[in-house]
Amino acid sequence: MGIILAIFAFIALSILSLLLRFSYLIIKSYYGKSFRDPSYAPVYGTVFHKLFYYNRLYDYHTQVARKQPTFRFLAPAASQIYTTDVRNIEHVLQEKFDKYSKGGYNQLVMKDLFGQGIFNVDGEKWGQQRMLASHQFSTRDLQDFSSSVFKTNTVKVVNAVSEFAITGGIFDMQDMMMKFTLDSIFKVAFGVDLNCLNGSSKEGTIFMKAFDESNALVYGRYKDPFWQLKKLLNIGSEASISDNLKVIDRFVNKFINEKRNLLAVQQDYNQKEDLLSRFLVASEEDPEKMNDKYLRDIILNFICASKDPSGTTLSWFFYMLSKNPSVQEKIVQEVRDITENQGYEVTNPDDFVATITEETIERMQYLHAALAETLRLYPAVPLDGKCAEIDDVLPDGFRVKKGDGVYYTAYAMARMPYIWGDDAEEFPLAIILGVLTVGILGRKLKQKKKYHPIGGTVFNQLLNFNRLHHYMTDLATKHKTYRLISPFRNEVYTAYPPNVEYILKTNFENYGKGWYNYEILRDLLGDGIFTVDGDKWRQQRKLSSYEFSTKVLRDFSSVVFKRNVAKLAQILFEAANSNQIMEMQDLFMKSTLDSIFKVAFGVELDSMCGSSEEGDHFSTAFDDASAMTLFRYVDVSWKIKKFLNIGSEATLKKKIEVVDTFVYKLIRNKIEQMSNPQDDSSMKKEDILSRFLQVTDTDPKYLRDIILNFIIAGKDTTATTLSWFIYMLCKHPAVQEKVAQEVKEATNVKDNTNFAEFADSITEESQEQMYYLHAAITETLRLYPAVPVDAKICFADDTLPDGFNVSKGDMVAYQPYAMGRMKFIWGDDAEEFKPERWLDENGIFQKESPFKFTAFQAGPRICLGKEFAYRQMKIFSAVLLHFFEFKLSNEKAIINYRTMINLHMDGGLHVRILQRRGN
Numbered sequence: 001m002g003i004i005l006a007i008f009a010f011i012a013l014s015i016l017s018l019l020l021r022f023s024y025l026i027i028k029s030y031y032g033k034s035f036r037d038p039s040y041a042p043v044y045g046t047v048f049h050k051l052f053y054y055n056r057l058y059d060y061h062t063q064v065a066r067k068q069p070t071f072r073f074l075a076p077a078a079s080q081i082y083t084t085d086v087r088n089i090e091h092v093l094q095e096k097f098d099k100y101s102k103g104g105y106n107q108l109v110m111k112d113l114f115g116q117g118i119f120n121v122d123g124e125k126w127g128q129q130r131m132l133a134s135h136q137f138s139t140r141d142l143q144d145f146s147s148s149v150f151k152t153n154t155v156k157v158v159n160a161v162s163e164f165a166i167t168g169g170i171f172d173m174q175d176m177m178m179k180f181t182l183d184s185i186f187k188v189a190f191g192v193d194l195n196c197l198n199g200s201s202k203e204g205t206i207f208m209k210a211f212d213e214s215n216a217l218v219y220g221r222y223k224d225p226f227w228q229l230k231k232l233l234n235i236g237s238e239a240s241i242s243d244n245l246k247v248i249d250r251f252v253n254k255f256i257n258e259k260r261n262l263l264a265v266q267q268d269y270n271q272k273e274d275l276l277s278r279f280l281v282a283s284e285e286d287p288e289k290m291n292d293k294y295l296r297d298i299i300l301n302f303i304c305a306s307k308d309p310s311g312t313t314l315s316w317f318f319y320m321l322s323k324n325p326s327v328q329e330k331i332v333q334e335v336r337d338i339t340e341n342q343g344y345e346v347t348n349p350d351d352f353v354a355t356i357t358e359e360t361i362e363r364m365q366y367l368h369a370a371l372a373e374t375l376r377l378y379p380a381v382p383l384d385g386k387c388a389e390i391d392d393v394l395p396d397g398f399r400v401k402k403g404d405g406v407y408y409t410a411y412a413m414a415r416m417p418y419i420w421g422d423d424a425e426e427f428p429l430a431i432i433l434g435v436l437t438v439g440i441l442g443r444k445l446k447q448k449k450k451y452h453p454i455g456g457t458v459f460n461q462l463l464n465f466n467r468l469h470h471y472m473t474d475l476a477t478k479h480k481t482y483r484l485i486s487p488f489r490n491e492v493y494t495a496y497p498p499n500v501e502y503i504l505k506t507n508f509e510n511y512g513k514g515w516y517n518y519e520i521l522r523d524l525l526g527d528g529i530f531t532v533d534g535d536k537w538r539q540q541r542k543l544s545s546y547e548f549s550t551k552v553l554r555d556f557s558s559v560v561f562k563r564n565v566a567k568l569a570q571i572l573f574e575a576a577n578s579n580q581i582m583e584m585q586d587l588f589m590k591s592t593l594d595s596i597f598k599v600a601f602g603v604e605l606d607s608m609c610g611s612s613e614e615g616d617h618f619s620t621a622f623d624d625a626s627a628m629t630l631f632r633y634v635d636v637s638w639k640i641k642k643f644l645n646i647g648s649e650a651t652l653k654k655k656i657e658v659v660d661t662f663v664y665k666l667i668r669n670k671i672e673q674m675s676n677p678q679d680d681s682s683m684k685k686e687d688i689l690s691r692f693l694q695v696t697d698t699d700p701k702y703l704r705d706i707i708l709n710f711i712i713a714g715k716d717t718t719a720t721t722l723s724w725f726i727y728m729l730c731k732h733p734a735v736q737e738k739v740a741q742e743v744k745e746a747t748n749v750k751d752n753t754n755f756a757e758f759a760d761s762i763t764e765e766s767q768e769q770m771y772y773l774h775a776a777i778t779e780t781l782r783l784y785p786a787v788p789v790d791a792k793i794c795f796a797d798d799t800l801p802d803g804f805n806v807s808k809g810d811m812v813a814y815q816p817y818a819m820g821r822m823k824f825i826w827g828d829d830a831e832e833f834k835p836e837r838w839l840d841e842n843g844i845f846q847k848e849s850p851f852k853f854t855a856f857q858a859g860p861r862i863c864l865g866k867e868f869a870y871r872q873m874k875i876f877s878a879v880l881l882h883f884f885e886f887k888l889s890n891e892k893a894i895i896n897y898r899t900m901i902n903l904h905m906d907g908g909l910h911v912r913i914l915q916r917r918g919n
């Protein structure tokens with residue numbers, strides 16, 4: 001009875017003491033942890049909660065991190081801070097590297113297995129081993145030796161797998177991969193063939209089992225608050241650790257002894273390829289410090305460092321390939337392409353393995369990417385941490401107390417949409433491939449968000465308004481891509497072609513006009529093609545693309561251009577005779593307005609001959625309205641002004657009323673005309689409005705928007721380009737001569753033809769042959785692009801090809817004007833006017849990448865009227881240069897632009913006109 005009571009009392013006391021200890025630990029976990037203080041990361045429980053989730057711990061971390069990138073578990077001694085915030089990780093691992101150590105507790109847990117090896121030490125000891133190991137790992141000998149070991153063992157794996165393939169047997173790939181890596185590392189570390197793979201070494205198999213078990217058990221100490229007690233009593237899991245360690249030590253020490261003896265008898269032993277031999281040689285310099293125990297720790301750390309990570313990664317890799325057969329296929333194809341391309345005959349694994357060289361491996365980018373992607377999703381070290389040696393504040397603002405653990409959770413990080421996007425949990429190789437191409441594989445994980453350098457603020461733009469494009473070119477020369485700070489959003493300006501290609505094409509859907517542009521432009525341009533995105537844009541684009549591609553429009557517009565240039569030539573002829581100075585920009589504006597009006601509405605505006613006061617009134621109002629609309633981009637107070645209807649906004653409103661009255665009247669007339677059966681129906685179908693009226697409903701507002709967008713798109717762009725072109729020809733008389741000569745040769749007409757006849761002689765074929773003219777116009781557009789800067793809005797957070805981030809809502813603008821002047825794009829003579837740069841040695845026009853030459857935009861939203869514009873400009877230039885020679889009225893004048901939507905000349909282009917000799 002007494003004995004039973006005693007046993008009962010003992011059990012009761014034990015339970016009580018356990019409960020007491022447990023309660024003490026819980027209380028201690030909360031004590032002094034500032035767990036309610038918001039300046040510390042939020043608490044998600046104590047380390048004891050982790051026990052409940054132990055088997056799915058990393059998924060649990062992921063689940064919490066989705067809500068809270070940095071959080072805490074409280075432990076009796078200190079807090080454990082878990083973070084997926086890349087800034088914190090960079091802080092701990094790099095910026096404050098020496099202020100975060102392995103930590104006493106970690107070292108205590110790991111000491112039995114890792115001893116004083118590189119994994120388990122800090123400071124000087126770590127530095128010394130790191131130096132020694134870095135040196136060994138960088139030697140050519142070790143690289144060659146390890147490659148040959150991997151190849152030999154790969155052949156063994158292939159042979160083993162082949163057998164299963166033949167018999168259709170099922171096998172455990174992870175087990176095979178573990179054996180493969182253990183055999184490999186043993187050979188590299190000790191120069192010894194362990195032969196676990198073909199099961200021939202019993203000793204090796206026993207070692208491997210002991211090693212794996214002790215590894216798992218030592219790690220299990222983190223969840224066992226009583227491990228130290230158990231170790232003291234040598235019971236349970238701790239007794240197993242101790243047994244396993246004995247097996248390991250015996251095994252490793254045996255190799256060390258054998259190798260030492262071998263080295264002693266073979267002084268000239270020159271096969272020091274394996275790591276142990278190399279360390280043994282190094283230990284001769286400091287035998288006391290580098291004793292056998294130390295060597296055992298070093299070697300064991302290397303085995304641990306390489307066996308499990310490589311074995312598990314390979315296993316997950318094959319798992320991923322089984323789940324993604326198309327990726328598997330692609331890798332096979334890549335390996336085949338790269339190895340077979342070299343002409344090797346592959347008949348058996350040995351021959352094949354021989355084709356795997358450093359150079360072929362280097363070229364297997366897709367394979368590399370697939371491995372990297374596997375490591376992203378299944379990082380071999382899913383959780384790792386450091387211990388704070390000081391009180392600190394992490395970059396995300398949370399405080400850290402001295403002694404706290406800061407853990408980075410690679411597994412959870414891979415699954416954070418804010419780091420990798422919405423497809424974070426998929427196996428999207430494209431991401432990694434993209435990263436690889438720019439050569440920063442893996443860096444993304446460590447990267448914090450980085451934004452382009454700041455060039456200034458939008459107020460600087462306002463201060464520099466009159467020389468805005470110069471100002472932005474200067475900034476682009478310094479930065480290629482930079483930011484301007486605005487009260488409402490970041491404004492990113494880029495002159496870097498890969499970024500431009502990205503926003504205009506690769507990720508087109510993510511960069512549009514957005515609400516921002518729409519708000520600014522809609523008063524003038526309504527819901528026209530220029531202002532809208534998405535389906536509205538697609539619908540108009542489809543309709544208009546079709547119209548612009550028709551032969552009807554091509555022929556009709558050619559006739560209109562020819563008629564109008566003949567009229568213009570007549571005016572210039574009179575000016576030449578009376579030696580009058582003419583303002584060409586104004587004339588081109590009127591002439592192109594007449595052309596686009598005729599093409600768009602079928603209406604003869606005749607603003608060039610000044611016969612329509614209404615037309616004149618309209619075009620002035622239209623010009624002013626477009627200038628004022630652009631001004632909104634730099635005027636942060638435009639909305640208030642609009643609301644109060646004051647200043648520039650009040651004027652803009654009036655101008656738009658003039659424009660609208662005129663356009664609506666035209667539309668009404670057209671609708672009437674179309675419904676009048678007596679009207680000549682063949683003629684009325686040629687203009688764009690009539691054609692639209694046949695295919696869309698007749699909502700006048702919709703038609704107004706469409707047509708007005710065409711006018712704004714077609715008129716100023718073409719007229720300003722023609723003006724800059726003539727300006728360039730005045731500055732470069734030799735080019736002017738050459739163009740005139742080319743026109744003469746291409747048309748080959750009698751000397752005394754009149755303007756209209758000559759214009760008619762410019763066929764599509766002869767235009768085609770005017771390469772030099774085409775090049776000179778293109779060169780003009782490079783330096784004076786009609787749309788000098790064009791802004792898009794970013795719809796979702798993104799990273800541009802230059803590696804910098806942009807956020808949802810940011811404005812991202814590409815800059816044709818600045819780009820045309822960038823030496824890094826066009827060479828040192830970027831600022832010179834050289835039509836030749838567009839021609840090959842035979843004088844044939846050469847197209848450039850549209851993302852370098854962005855005058856017409858590029859990608860899906862490329863200018864719809866590009867051919868239309870070239871046709872008009874070539875017909876105009878050919879006729880005018882055939883008959884006249886242009887000279888600046890003041891030859892020394894330097895003409896600047898006027899900052900508005902299009903690149904207008906400030907003050908116009910004043911020229912003297914001479915008749916060209918022989919015409």
Ligand code: HEM
Pocket residue numbers: 529530541544709710713714715717718721781785786787790854855856857860861862863864865866868869
């Ligand atoms: C030298 C002459 C021209 C240049 C440099 C030029 C340049 C451009 C540029 C840069 C854009 C993109 C603007 C933006 O999205 O904000 C554009 C769009 C457009 N252009 Fe042109 N353009 C010229 C002539 C014309 C002409 C003559 C027409 C038609 C008559 C025209 C019709 C259009 C249309 C409809 C769009 C909108 C395309 C869309 O959003 O899908 N362009 N042009």
